[in-house]
Amino acid sequence: MSELTINQILTYTFYGTSLLLIMIGFYGVLTKKNLIKIMLSFSIVDSGVNLLLISIGYINNGTAPIFSPSIMEKIHKGISVQMVDPVPQALVLTAIVIGFGVTAVGLALIVRLYRHHNTTNIDEIKNLKW
Amino acid sequence: MTTLLTALIIIGALILIIVSIYVVSHKDLLVATIASSIISLILSAFYFVLQAPDVALTEAAIGVALTTIIFVVTIKNTKREEE
Amino acid sequence: MKLKGVIIFILLAYIFFILIGGFLSVQFGKNRMNVAKAYIEKTPKDLQVANVVTAVVVNYRGFDTLGEVTVLFLASTGLASILFRRREIHTELNPRRRSVQASRIVQVAGKALFPLMILLGGYVFIHGHLTPGGGFQGGVIIATGYLFLLIAYRKFAVKHNTITWIESLAGATFAGLGIMGLILGKDFLENFMLTGKLNDLLSGGIIPLIYIAVGFKVAAELTGILDTLLSISVDVNTNSKNNNNE
Secondary structure: OHHHHHHHHHHHHHHHHHHHHHHHHHHHHHHOOEHHHHHHHHHHHHHHHHHHHHHHOOEOOOEOOEOOHHHHHHHHHOOOOOEOOOHHHHHHHHHHHHHHHHHHHHHHHHHHHHHHHOOOEHHHHHHOOO | OOHHHHHHHHHHHHHHHHHHHHHHHOOOHHHHHHHHHHHHHHHHHHHHHOOOHHHHHHHHHHHHHHHHHHHHHHHHHOOOOOO | OHHHHHHHHHHHHHHHHHHHHHHOOOOOEOOOOOHHHHHHHHHHHHHOOOEHHHHHHHHHOHHHHHHHHHHHHHHHHHHHHHOOOOOOOOOOOOOOOOOOOOOHHHHHHHHHHHHHHHHHHHHHHHOOOOOOOOHHHHHHHHHHHHHHHHHHOOOOOOOHHHHHHHHHHHHHHHHHHHHHHHHOOOOOOOOOOOOOOOOOOOOOOOHHHHHHHHHHHHHHHHHHHHHHHOOOOOOHHHHHHHHHHO
């Protein structure tokens, strides 16, 4: 009985936290006026999505997907070893690095915009078109 | 997962949500950047609890060190500290 | 406008409740492995590699890693070309650097920690198929070691010629190892070398070689990005001084 309740608490915690991170990040992107604050909120959305992907691939009482010598001993003795899903981890590895690359290019564009318009407020940059 | 680990995870999740609201709403940009590195640190601990050591290493190295430094360099070059 | 903020907040809260209602039917911790079961069973038998995530990233989904390395290369090149300035003549102190000297503690610690960080980064990407780690993690650690020196000393600059050569050679090695698979009559990026025993350093065919190439490439790219970002300055004094120098 108590194991079912702990599983439900963990479900709410991991999925709820990652979805809340995504929603808070989106609120920052849609509402704020400073360009650097928008890039910070994009980085929060990236972190939330990666947490959601990895928490889907978790298996109860599973271990890390590495065949270390201690796990090989257990297999030779005949105890079955349950491993966590390795495919979402491979995908998230790529996603973290690409998120960093996108952030870096975005910040370079912000520096270039600041050199031209001398402001980082998107309202004033839209006004200067006229 | 034991009860102690579940309690620590819930505390970590609450800290994560509070710090992310702080990042979005605070006016001083430099403080918000340092707070976003706290998010990456707690996320790296979460990835370790979810039995994913490669992802924890990558998130700790990229999220804490490199993302913070490129944000700080950009804030320095745009001469702004407030919103 | 306050009205826009409230509307967006209500909309996002509505989407959040719909999504979490949908996600509660995805049970946390249930065994749903279909493809991954075949990966886990095949890796210690066919490939003799201990780290399953490394085998998935380099061998079974190796084409995605090639795409990711290309995206990083495009990011590094794009950043350098967006922040382009005409190269000024170097005086004895690099005029584009920050004007405040770092404290003594940072300088001494930078000199002491730099070789240790290079060693740690090299260990992480060479043993990528045995322990958690790999090319990307090792490359980022090496770039952090160079960042320490870039912050501590004002006259330290990385030669862009060396970085370009290392990056190009490492990328060509990765693509070349893939094309060797095509030349020998098998698929692109197929494992064509002999595999040794499990948990040995020289096991896994071409997987350690690919990860060493990726480690060098990522380290060179990230060092180039950091050096480009730390060398720009929009101070008014430096602008006029540089214009007077030309």
